[in-house]
Amino acid sequence: MKLYRTEKGAVVERDGKFLRVEDAWDSLIARPDLAGHLHAVLESGRVIASEKPEKVLCPVTVQEVWAAGVTYMRSKEARMEESKGAGGGDFYDRVYAAARPELFFKASGHRVVGTGEKVRIRKDSKWNVPEPELTLVISSRGNITGYTVGNDMSSRDIEGENPLYLPQAKVYDGACAVGPCVLVAEGELAGTTEIRIRIMRGGKAAFEGATPVSRIKRPLAELAEYLYRELSFPHGSFLLTGTGIVPPDGFTLASGDRIEISIEGIGTLVNEVA
DSSP: OEEEEETTEEEEEETTEEEEEOSOHHHHHHOTTHHHHHHHHHHHTOEEEEOOOSSOBOSOSSOEEEEEESOSHHHHHHHHHHHGGGTOHHHHHHHHHSSSOEEEEEEOGGGEEOTTSEEOOOTTOSOEEOOEEEEEEEOTTSOEEEEEEEEEOEEHHHHHHOGGGHHHHHOSTTOEEEEEEEEEOSSOOOTTOEEEEEEEETTEEEEEEEEEGGGOSSOHHHHHHHHTSSOOOTTOEEEEOOOSOOOOTTOOOOTTOEEEEEETTTEEEEEEEO
16 A cells, blocks of 8 residues: 555555545554554545545655664765765764664754655755665654655765764755655565666766665664654654665766656655755
């Protein structure tokens, strides 16, 4: 099942049919029994027939978005390279092998955009990249209830100058995109699931890449458990799980670029750089 947020409310896609449910979006995202609840609602007939949504809204509303860092070998290597001049390269090597993951706050709901909306690059940065990431949808009780697509926009020169500048490199208006829907979890996501990115510039592909989610070093449930150890999320939360696709060092985003991030079974998140 897929769950979409639309202007008319929550819409479920199951077996090629689209059905609108009465539940408020935020109550659905917070539910620890999301899959079972939706199945029960659909079987009860308490739904309204609906067409495929022409426009879907960002699935993030009042929820916080957090992110896990250095969960792929490729990410570790890129972070070490960008920060070696500041003496911070060793930090990323250590966190990759450490028991405790790197987790950081990424965005509050009003800073997140959905598919079809524009992401931004910082005016005081000269090296900016998108980071395509599998994103966990986590209930108020801390269990993974779904998956979606995320884009963790990053200013690599700012983070590379000093690791303590990470919040400025990662957290700003329009620095996070999530969507287009929530794939409701009815079992673990297959490790062969591919994450793909394509950046279009002037009608041509400026960069493309792909990686399977099996290359994430840490179990997804472990990332969720660490996030919820000392934090409460009454409305649920979204957790970006890190990137294994990093453009070459000579690449930086430009205004007008089109970023397309696809994850098998979920869909494609499309954003233009403002």
